[in-house]
Every structure is written in structure tokens, then in C-alpha cells.
Amino acid sequence: MPKKNQPLNLEDIAERAGVSRSTVSRVINNEPYVSQKTRMKVEQVIEEVGFTPNPVARMLVTQKTRIIGVVIPHTLDDVFDDPFYFPTLLQGVAETTNANDYGMLLWLGQSDEDEARFHRRVLQNRLMDGLILVSIRVNDPWIEQLLESDIPFTMVERPRQFEEHVSYVGLDNVQAAQMAVKHLIGLGYQRIGTITGALDNYDALDRLDGYKIALENAGRDVDETLIADGDFRYQSGYDAMQYLLSQGVDAVFAASDRMAMGALQALQEADLRVPDDVALVGFDDLPGALRSKPPLTTIHQPIRQKGARAAEILLNLIEGEITAPQQVILPTKLVVRQSCGGAD
Known part of the structure; x- marks a missing residue:
């Protein structure tokens, strides 16, 4: 049993539920090969003790951080010149990530930063499972670089290049x-x-x-x-x-x-x-x-729906629910x- 004030670990949950540590791990990571009865017993113990998995340990096991990045390659002044559009779009993204226990990391450009350096900072960061590109510029190398990488991504507009290879949510x-x-x-x-x-x-x-x-x-x-x-x-x-x-x-x-x-x-x-x-x-x-x-x-x-749908598609790509590019055109009036x- 854990000492007083010491956080519970997987072994403690396994002991209380009468199962193995690996079974607890499979339940927490929503993996198959666990009977419904055993899954419910483990989940009941987790709820009773208020157990929260160690995010670092979970990341090492799953190779996922449960964090996505949102890239808006414009300065802070440009982004918030309109006090409604980008905040509403990000609200839509956040609604989807929060509902699925993901976090969101926002990347904004800086007027004094070289564009290539900004790209490197984002693409070499290993804290994210995928990216949403918002309002990127025509002929910006983001799309090509991401297609060449193993990073899942979606866009919040319809691209004119590589359209058939890219997942996006946009308008006609x-x-x-x-x-x-x-x-x-x-x-x-x-x-x-x-x-x-x-x-x-x-x-x-x-x-x-x-x-x-x-x-x-x-x-x-x-x-x-x-x-x-x-x-x-x-x-x-x-x-x-x-x-x-x-x-x-x-x-x-x-x-x-x-x-x-x-x-x-x-x-x-x-x-x-x-x-x-x-x-x-x-x-x-x-x-x-x-x-x-x-x-x-x-x-x-x-606007909010654009962000929510883009995040939904990205999470499905990250979790392997879909593999082919998804293109969604939302209605206007x-x-x-x-x-x-x-x-x-």
C-alpha cells in the first residue's frame, strides 16, 4: 500500500482491483483484450480513489502526448486585430480537444523571426501529436514539409496545392x-x-x-x-x-x-x-x-464549427480512426x- 500522501501508481490500482499491472495499463490506455467485467472493475477503483495516470509515464507507453498544436503564422497584433474570428475558431478547437482529454499549444509568428526558423521551432518540437494550420500563406512550405514528415495535420481552409493529399475544413x-x-x-x-x-x-x-x-x-x-x-x-x-x-x-x-x-x-x-x-x-x-x-x-x-471539425479530423488521424485525407466544406448563407x- 502507498505511504500517506504518496500518489497511487498502477501497482496500487492493480492490487485494489485484484488484477495485474498490465491489465490496469490496458484499461487506462483503452486497449483491447480486456473483458468488459474486468474493465468496469478497474474503472470503478480508479474512480473511487480519484487516480490520475502519470502523463510522462503514459507518454512513454503510448508514444503520444495528447497535445495538438495550432499554427497561425501571423503576429499577435494581426491575429487579434479582429477580436472575434480567431478567438471563436480557437474556441471550437478547444471544445473538441477538451472533450477528448487533449491539450492545445498555440504557435504564433513574430515579425522579427525568420520564417524558416519558425518552421523549425514548430516541426522539431516533439510535444505535439499533430497540427492544425490556420490562415497559412499561399506557397508557404508548411504543407509540403508536413506531407514529407510523419506529423498528422489538418488545415482550416481549402489549399490550392496538394488538395487531394490534405485534410481540411473550409468553405466554398x-x-x-x-x-x-x-x-x-x-x-x-x-x-x-x-x-x-x-x-x-x-x-x-x-x-x-x-x-x-x-x-x-x-x-x-x-x-x-x-x-x-x-x-x-x-x-x-x-x-x-x-x-x-x-x-x-x-x-x-x-x-x-x-x-x-x-x-x-x-x-x-x-x-x-x-x-x-x-x-x-x-x-x-x-x-x-x-x-x-x-x-x-x-x-x-x-467559424466555431470550422475549428471544432478541424480538431475532430486531426484527433481521428492521430488515433488511427481514419487514414485517408478528409475534406469538409461547411455551408455559408x-x-x-x-x-x-x-x-x-
């Missing part, structure tokens, strides 16, 4: 952007501009493609002077709208709600009415979209409010 951003622009076309707007996201981002490229396809499907030419570069952040939306006003737009599709909010400020400072003078549509359906004046028409995407003049 092309179709969603088409839906937004088609709505503006249907309301009769003629000079429809767009504020793009950062064009080294997969989602931003797809949303720009959707904008162009919607115009072409309506028999309209794509006017490159009505395309303003943004980077998903508030200030870029403000700056881009000032440029688009000089081009005589009567409607704008912004590739994120944060940019749409910045664009709205620029319109208000120019004493222009929304939607009477310029209509505005965003993307994300953040809480601020409903509170803005006027409330913002936008594309709704299930157009939420019509007052900023485009199409609300009831």
Missing part, C-alpha cells in the same frame, strides 16, 4: 462570394467594387474569383480599377474604400466584415449614406455586423440586412 468561398455579388447585381447596382483580403491567403483568392465570376455570369466586364487590395483588417477596408470612392462605385463587396466596418467609416466620413449612395456587403457575419449602423449584409460562415438596400 467562390460560391459564397458569387452569392454576395449576385445579390448586389440583382438590386440594380452597376459599379460594384470589391475589397480583397490579403492575396497571399487562399480564402481571399477564392473570394476574389467569386466576385469576378459573378460579374462575368451577369454579362459584365471585370473592371480592374474597381478591385482594391485589402488584408482583412479594419484599416485596409477604410483605405480601400477611399480609393473606390474615387472610382465612382455604387456598391462594394468586402471580403471580411472587419474591412466592411472600415469601409463604412470611410463612407460616413465622406457624408455618404449607406445604402442610398453606396451599398455594402461583408463576409463572416461577426457580432459587429448586426450592431453596425446600418446593420451589415454579409455572408455567414460557421447570405444574411440580408439594411446596408445593401435589399432587406424587407
Whole structure:
């Protein structure tokens, strides 16, 4: 029996349950070849004494840490410029990891750190069983490096390279952007501009493609002077709208709600009415979209669900429940409010 105040170990649990130490180990690690009756007896003893397995010993046996990494290769300022998107996505990841007794390690980039060094720090860290990649840049070597390694990973966007080899959870951003622009076309707007996201981002490229396809499907030419570069952040939306006003737009599709909010400020400072003078549509359906004046028409995407599903797929890969890449496209919908003049 253990001394007073000394933690219990597997031998103690085995003695109390009347089984071998190896049987207790198999029960704790959820391994087969243990009868249901024996498993229940061991689990009852574990619950009665409040036994918690030594995580280091468990790691040595299972070769797993029960920790996943989430890589967002952007600076802290960039990540939390939007106080809702990334926190909500991470909440979804955390819900899945917590429910499955996993931990989460967050990796953020630093403006003064060499990109290759950041990659090495993450990939050479042995504390993680797998990775979730979030908002990685186009042509970033993350995907290729991970495919060459034995590290399970998933992505929170649809990649344009190696798509068939990668597990991901994303949106049909092309179709969603088409839906937004088609709505503006249907309301009769003629000079429809767009504020793009950062064009080294997969989602931003797809949303720009959707904008162009919607115009072409309506028999309209794509006017490159009505395309303003943004980077998903508030200030870029403000700056881009000032440029688009000089081009005589009567409607704008912004590739994120944060940019749409910045664009709205620029319109208000120019004493222009929304939607009477310029209509505005965003993307994300953040809480601020409903509170803005006027409330913002936008594309709704299930942000928390994206994180939760990406984590679910990763845990299944880690635990061998699946081996083939899994691709999940979540639904989006157009939420019509007052900023485009199409609300009831």
C-alpha cells in the first residue's frame, strides 16, 4: 500500500482491483483484450480513489502526448486585430480537444523571426501529436514539409496545392462570394467594387474569383480599377474604400466584415449614406455586423464549427480512426440586412 500522501501508481490500482499491472495499463490506455467485467472493475477503483495516470509515464507507453498544436503564422497584433474570428475558431478547437482529454499549444509568428526558423521551432518540437494550420500563406512550405514528415495535420481552409493529399475544413468561398455579388447585381447596382483580403491567403483568392465570376455570369466586364487590395483588417477596408470612392462605385463587396466596418467609416466620413449612395456587403457575419449602423449584409460562415471539425479530423488521424485525407466544406448563407438596400 502507498505511504500517506504518496500518489497511487498502477501497482496500487492493480492490487485494489485484484488484477495485474498490465491489465490496469490496458484499461487506462483503452486497449483491447480486456473483458468488459474486468474493465468496469478497474474503472470503478480508479474512480473511487480519484487516480490520475502519470502523463510522462503514459507518454512513454503510448508514444503520444495528447497535445495538438495550432499554427497561425501571423503576429499577435494581426491575429487579434479582429477580436472575434480567431478567438471563436480557437474556441471550437478547444471544445473538441477538451472533450477528448487533449491539450492545445498555440504557435504564433513574430515579425522579427525568420520564417524558416519558425518552421523549425514548430516541426522539431516533439510535444505535439499533430497540427492544425490556420490562415497559412499561399506557397508557404508548411504543407509540403508536413506531407514529407510523419506529423498528422489538418488545415482550416481549402489549399490550392496538394488538395487531394490534405485534410481540411473550409468553405466554398467562390460560391459564397458569387452569392454576395449576385445579390448586389440583382438590386440594380452597376459599379460594384470589391475589397480583397490579403492575396497571399487562399480564402481571399477564392473570394476574389467569386466576385469576378459573378460579374462575368451577369454579362459584365471585370473592371480592374474597381478591385482594391485589402488584408482583412479594419484599416485596409477604410483605405480601400477611399480609393473606390474615387472610382465612382455604387456598391462594394468586402471580403471580411472587419474591412466592411472600415469601409463604412470611410463612407460616413465622406457624408455618404449607406445604402442610398453606396451599398455594402461583408463576409463572416461577426457580432459587429448586426450592431453596425446600418446593420451589415454579409455572408455567414460557421467559424466555431470550422475549428471544432478541424480538431475532430486531426484527433481521428492521430488515433488511427481514419487514414485517408478528409475534406469538409461547411455551408455559408447570405444574411440580408439594411446596408445593401435589399432587406424587407
